[in-house]
Amino acid sequence: MMLQELPWLHGAWQQWLQSRQSGRLGHAVLLHGMAGLGKRELAEQMAAALLCEQGTGCGHCRSCTLLASGHHPDRIDLEPDGSQIKVDAVRALISQLTGTAHQGGARVVLIHHAQRMNGAAANALLKTLEEPMPGVYLVLLTHSPQQLLPTIASRCQRLKVPAATEQQLQQYLGGERQRLGTWPYWERLIGGPVLLKQWLETGEIDQIKQWRGWWRQSLKSGLLEPKLAAIPAESGAMLLKVLYFELLGAIRLEPERMARYYAVMPQIMTQIQWLERQSGVNLAAIFQRLLSQLHR
Numbered sequence: 001m002m003l004q005e006l007p008w009l010h011g012a013w014q015q016w017l018q019s020r021q022s023g024r025l026g027h028a029v030l031l032h033g034m035a036g037l038g039k040r041e042l043a044e045q046m047a048a049a050l051l052c053e054q055g056t057g058c059g060h061c062r063s064c065t066l067l068a069s070g071h072h073p074d075r076i077d078l079e080p081d082g083s084q085i086k087v088d089a090v091r092a093l094i095s096q097l098t099g100t101a102h103q104g105g106a107r108v109v110l111i112h113h114a115q116r117m118n119g120a121a122a123n124a125l126l127k128t129l130e131e132p133m134p135g136v137y138l139v140l141l142t143h144s145p146q147q148l149l150p151t152i153a154s155r156c157q158r159l160k161v162p163a164a165t166e167q168q169l170q171q172y173l174g175g176e177r178q179r180l181g182t183w184p185y186w187e188r189l190i191g192g193p194v195l196l197k198q199w200l201e202t203g204e205i206d207q208i209k210q211w212r213g214w215w216r217q218s219l220k221s222g223l224l225e226p227k228l229a230a231i232p233a234e235s236g237a238m239l240l241k242v243l244y245f246e247l248l249g250a251i252r253l254e255p256e257r258m259a260r261y262y263a264v265m266p267q268i269m270t271q272i273q274w275l276e277r278q279s280g281v282n283l284a285a286i287f288q289r290l291l292s293q294l295h296r
Contacts, residue, residue, distance in 0.1 A: 003041065003042065003045055005172070006037075006038040006041060006042075006172070006193075006194070007164075007168050007171065007172075008037065008161070008162060008163070008164040008165070008168050008192075008193070009037070009038055009041070009042050009161060011162065012031075012033075012042060012159055012160065012161045012162070013042060013045065015159060016029070016046060016159055017049075019157070020049075025137075025157070026156065026157035027129075027132035027136060027137055027138065028129050028132070028137070028138040028139075028140065028155060028156040028157065029046070029137070029138070029139050029140070029156060029157050029158075029159050030114075030140045030142070030145060030148075030153060030156035030157065030158050030159065031043055031139055031140065031141050031142075031159050031161065032141075032142050032143065032145040032158065032159070032160055032161070033143065033160055033161030033162065033163070033192075034143050034163060034187065034191055034192050035143040035190075035191035035192065035195060036187075036190065036191025036192035036193065036194045036195030036196065037161045037163070037164070037191070037192035037193070037194065038161075038192070038193075038194050039141050039143075039161055040110075040112070040141065042161065043110050043139045043141055044110075045057060046108075046139060047067070047075055047108040047110060047139070048064065048067055050106045050108050050137055051063045051064075051067055051072060051074060051075060051105060051106055051108055052064050053105070063105065073102035074102055074105065074106065074107040074108065075107075075108050075110075076093065076096065076097075076107070076108070076109045076110070077109075077110050077112065078090070078093055078109060078110070078111045078112065079112050079113070080112070080113050080116045083116065084116050084117070084118045084121070085111070085113070085114070085116050085117040085118065085121050086118060086120075086121055087118065087120035087121045087123075087124050089121065090117070090121045090124040090125050091124055093109065094124065094125075094127075094128055097109070097128070097133055097136055098133075105135070106135050106136070106137060107135060107136045107137070108136075108137050108138075108139070109136070109137070109138045109139070110139050110141065111125075111138065111139065111140045111141065112141050113141065113142065114140035114141060114142045114148060114152075115142045115143075115144040115145070115147035115148055117148075117149075117152075119149075122148070122149045122151075122152050123149075125152065126149075126151055126152060126155070129152065129155040129156070130155065138156075140152075140156060143191075145158075163187065163192060164192060164193050168193070169193050169196075172193045172197065173193065173196065173197060173200070176197070176200045179200060179205060179206075180196070180200075180205065183212075183249070184249075185245035185248065185249065186205075188245065189208070189241055189242065189245055190208075208242060210227075211228070211231075211239060211242045212242055212246055214227050214228050215228070215242060215243050215246045216246065218287075218291055219246070219247075219250070219291070219294065222291055222292070222294075222295040223288075223291070224284060224287050224288045224291055228283075228284075228287060229283065229284035229287070231283065233278075233279060233280055233281045233282075233283055234279065236275040236278075236281060236283045236286070237272045237273075237275040237276045239283070239287075240268055240271055240272045240275065240287075240290075241272055243268060243287075243290070244265060244268050244269065244272070247261045247264075247265060247268075247294075260294065260296070261294060263293075264290060264293045264294050267290065267293070268290060271286060271290070
């Protein structure tokens with residue numbers, strides 16, 4: 001995907017270019033912004049510019065050709081193993097970086113979902129951030145910078161990708177934008193335009209709309225809509241996120257519900273975090289308990 005297809009990335013890209021051209025580019029960049037904005041695409045462009053023999057990401061030099069083939073020896077990606085980036089992976093990365101660049105230029109490391117580094121992994125990376133190796137650039141990608149160790153975040157140059165404007169969202173989604181309607185919580189629930197487009201294409205947006213309707217029925221009656229109880233347990237956290245935003249929407253329309261709903265919403269958030277780590281849970285019992293509290 002080309003950057004021109006993602007116009008909300010342009011400002012961050014220009015900021016990075018200006019830092020580089022003025023000699024103020026740090027050895028480690030913390031690239032952050034909500035999920036679904038295309039941070040990976042931006043990081044790819046940064047890596048291409050750093051590794052290119054012309055320094056531009058020309059697409060024609062040997063380095064760019066290697067990068068396009070997916071076999072550039074000086075481009076390294078670090079991804080979570082399951083739910084975490086573990087210390088052994090970080091130690092292996094550091095060992096790999098102690099040598100010299102294969103192509104004689106820069107070496108670039110993209111750390112995806114950097115917030116998933118466990119404590120030991122983050123501490124192992126810290127020494128590299130404190131004592132950077134010549135010609136090595138690290139790009140840490142995350143949609144949750146607050147989950148990083150403060151010592152990691154403080155040693156990185158921050159580059160934030162802003163949310164898309166309504167005009168940019170309309171331009172990117174085209175006619176599909178109308179399927180989202182006027183509900184204001186889609187991006188907070190799912191993420192930015194890239195993820196929204198994927199969910200529209202797969203029909204998952206329509207599924208969320210169904211869930212919203214079933215939650216509204218449940219909130220009205222105080223009894224759990226049976227179709228919600230039949231949804232697989234692995235969708236439990238997302239189901240509760242939909243409920244959370246339905247409550248926010250209800251408060252906007254009927255402020256008198258604020259005190260009652262706000263009293264329960266922290267419990268919903270706690271339950272969401274718990275469900276994200278669990279499997280085989282009885283969702284019906286959890287949902288009905290929360291509905292009962294909302295109807296007191």
